[in-house]
Amino acid sequence: NAGVMQNPRHLVRRRGQEARLRCSPMKGHSHVYWYRQLPEEGLKFMVYLQKENIIDESGMPKERFSAEFPKEGPSILRIQQVVRGDSAAYFCASSPQAGELFFGEGSRLTVL
């Protein structure tokens, strides 16, 4: 059973470009969470999704950030018009139900 798959592992963007991060949950998992981690810091919650629904987006910045988890395909975290402060590691986690989180290897975004 493959784990949580995230891609790309590393992404470099210039200021003003768009970043798209993808997450395929573990097989059978219908709950997806996105977290952000700055160097030497803990994980900060961004958004919690189930298939086709955003359940909790209280950790998402109001502008430029969006997330989706369509009926088919991976969950996408989209950051428009990136700024240097968006540079971070973005982790996706999946869960069969609310109980345990299994993390992917992360996508490291660098904004030049």
Next chain:
Amino acid sequence: GQQLNQSPQSMFIQEGEDVSMNCTSSSIFNTWLWYKQDPGEGPVLLIALYKAGELTSNGRLTAQFGITRKDSFLNISASIPSDVGIYFCAGLTNTGNQFYFGTGTSLTVIP
């Protein structure tokens, strides 16, 4: 958001020593998770706790769900060099949709 206080922030120990770290919250949680993260990698789930007072082991690791439901403890016995990493606690409230993470404990094991 909820604040999880994790301590100590860092530890330097000799190989073979036991390690204890804890996580406290001002709110009641109904699930506690403990993770280990290596540099450049994602967090790996070590132990999950679902009931107040629960004591669960995974090899040399033992974790407890505090009776007050506001804290949790992780112990590592007979540490080895591969235990090096950052350990995070995470908690879920009974009304929340998100897991809150602690600030992490950085463990260094000196051979």
